[in-house]
Amino acid sequence: MIEKTHLQALSNIVGKDNIYDDKAHMIAYSYDATRTRFEPDAVVFPRNEEDVSKILKYCNDNRIVITARGAGSGFTGGALPANGGIILAMEKHMNKILEVDTENMVAVVQPGVVNMDLQKHVEALGLFYPPDPASEEYSTLGGNVSENAGGMRAAKYGLTKDYVMALRAVRTNGDIIRAGKRTIKDVAGYNVAGILIASEGTLAVLTELTLKLIPKPKFKKTYMGIFLSVDNAMNAVFKSLSAGANPVAMEFLDKLVIEALIEKLGVNLPKDAGGVLVGDVDGNVPEEVEFQLKTLEESFKENGAVEFRIAKDEAEEKELWYARRNASQSITIFGNKKLNEDISVPRSMLPKALEKIYAIGEKYNFKIPCFGHAGDGNIHVNVMIDISQIDEGHKCIEEIFQMVVDMGGTLSGEHGIGTSKAPFMGIAFNEQELQLFRNIKKAFDPNNILNPGKMGL
Ligand SMILES: Cc1cc2nc3c(=O)[nH]c(=O)nc-3n(C[C@H](O)[C@H](O)[C@H](O)COP(=O)(O)OP(=O)(O)OC[C@H]3O[C@@H](n4cnc5c(N)ncnc54)[C@H](O)[C@@H]3O)c2cc1C
Numbered sequence: 001m002i003e004k005t006h007l008q009a010l011s012n013i014v015g016k017d018n019i020y021d022d023k024a025h026m027i028a029y030s031y032d033a034t035r036t037r038f039e040p041d042a043v044v045f046p047r048n049e050e051d052v053s054k055i056l057k058y059c060n061d062n063r064i065v066i067t068a069r070g071a072g073s074g075f076t077g078g079a080l081p082a083n084g085g086i087i088l089a090m091e092k093h094m095n096k097i098l099e100v101d102t103e104n105m106v107a108v109v110q111p112g113v114v115n116m117d118l119q120k121h122v123e124a125l126g127l128f129y130p131p132d133p134a135s136e137e138y139s140t141l142g143g144n145v146s147e148n149a150g151g152m153r154a155a156k157y158g159l160t161k162d163y164v165m166a167l168r169a170v171r172t173n174g175d176i177i178r179a180g181k182r183t184i185k186d187v188a189g190y191n192v193a194g195i196l197i198a199s200e201g202t203l204a205v206l207t208e209l210t211l212k213l214i215p216k217p218k219f220k221k222t223y224m225g226i227f228l229s230v231d232n233a234m235n236a237v238f239k240s241l242s243a244g245a246n247p248v249a250m251e252f253l254d255k256l257v258i259e260a261l262i263e264k265l266g267v268n269l270p271k272d273a274g275g276v277l278v279g280d281v282d283g284n285v286p287e288e289v290e291f292q293l294k295t296l297e298e299s300f301k302e303n304g305a306v307e308f309r310i311a312k313d314e315a316e317e318k319e320l321w322y323a324r325r326n327a328s329q330s331i332t333i334f335g336n337k338k339l340n341e342d343i344s345v346p347r348s349m350l351p352k353a354l355e356k357i358y359a360i361g362e363k364y365n366f367k368i369p370c371f372g373h374a375g376d377g378n379i380h381v382n383v384m385i386d387i388s389q390i391d392e393g394h395k396c397i398e399e400i401f402q403m404v405v406d407m408g409g410t411l412s413g414e415h416g417i418g419t420s421k422a423p424f425m426g427i428a429f430n431e432q433e434l435q436l437f438r439n440i441k442k443a444f445d446p447n448n449i450l451n452p453g454k455m456g457l
Pocket of ligand 1: 144147451
């Protein structure tokens with residue numbers, strides 16, 4: 001519980017309409033997409049960077065724990081106040097697009113801006129902000145930067161980190177720091193912005209982001225390749241990319257997902273399909289798009305594709321994407337609880353990784369339907385269990401993590417570590433590496449008041 005004197009002091013900073021400690025607010029800010037619950041002691045809505053600075057300094061002096069929060073759509077518990085304290089919620093006031101510099105193709109935003117709002121705003125000006133997590137309609141850019149969010153367009157356009165040119169942030173002692181510049185090139189000093197990206201709110205609170213924009217491509221088409229085995233599909237991923245294909249997205253569905261989509265949603269896919277690749281290609285002239293489609297079709301067929309579909313119009317585009325967009329909800333036919341991880345491997349390891357995941361599933365007698373961002377080597381692994389099998393499920397996940405790390409992969413491609421993957425950090429990093437992380441944390445936040453316990457630190 002936070003003392004009343006602290007609440008009054010924080011209220012003096014932000015005004016009484018921007019701080020709450022009633023039960024309804026505590027419940028509303030106790031969740032994220034993990035559905036785990038931790039109630040904070042208070043929720044505070046800073047109005048600007050100055051408020052953030054004063055709040056952090058006050059909390060640091062009084063050792064009050066703070067968790068910054070965007071939309072609370074994280075999948076690993078990053079925004080959960082696992083140790084109580086206050087939630088610093090960005091969505092109410094710090095949600096403005098401050099500037100779009102069309103000449104330098106740069107947007108300056110506050111962290112609470114919703115991803116899709118920025119996309120729409122810049123597209124009206126002929127520009128493009130590519131990172132598009134599936135949560136784009138509600139997740140915030142501050143949350144996206146703090147998790148280094150990926151999205152459907154990452155295969156061609158990269159991740160959130162590839163668009164962060166500069167940022168402003170507040171340290172726990174109240175210092176406002178600037179990192180990066182509005183320049184394409186900048187090698188002066190340490191890459192502090194790089195350290196803050198994906199730091200899950202453990203080092204500093206982001207207050208302003210300068211994001212790179214690019215011209216919006218003019219033409220786009222949707223394709224789908226159907227394969228009899230997931231192995232063929234996975235080989236086609238890295239072979240088509242090294243053959244020169246540069247799709248915006250290359251998403252995949254495995255045999256179990258295809259089965260579920262047909263059974264639950266009647267999706268139009270062949271019953272004997274073992275793997276599907278679906279995505280978009282784009283370009284500034286139609287010939288560029290045609291070249292991409294031709295390269296993909298040839299390469300897919302060389303790798304065993306039995307069918308290559310190209311959407312003729314918007315309705316067909318939606319139909320091809322429908323399967324991928326509904327993959328997650330369809331697989332509930334395999335179990336009442338889904339343990340969902342987002343491992344990532346070098347793309348050429350995709351066939352081997354999937355083979356081993358299925359073998360681990362057989363050992364534990366769990367179905368493990370997989371889908372995801374094959375073009376990025378990022379697999380959404382879904383261990384389907386009955387709720388009574390949770391301990392076995394976690395052992396199965398641990399084995400998958402170990403296997404993935406052994407083949408040069410990582411625990412998370414985009415969802416981060418938070419609380420849910422914290423116990424597994426020792427699989428991915430040795431003691432010296434973890435100690436370096438702790439030292440970095442200490443340099444930013446010596447009193448450990450910012451999101452303590454996250455990322456296994
Ligand atoms: C249906 C669904 C689909 C999703 N699809 C994707 C996807 O395709 N790709 C993907 O990468 N993720 C995806 N996610 C996960 C999630 O949306 C992303 O991690 C997103 O970036 C979180 O943004 P948020 O605003 O909700 O942040 P929150 O969940 O509120 O916070 C996430 C982390 O960021 C920190 N944080 C937030 N704001 C600040 C700030 N101003 N300063 C410092 N730290 C801050 C928090 O402390 C926390 O650690 C999905 C989630 C859902 C529910």
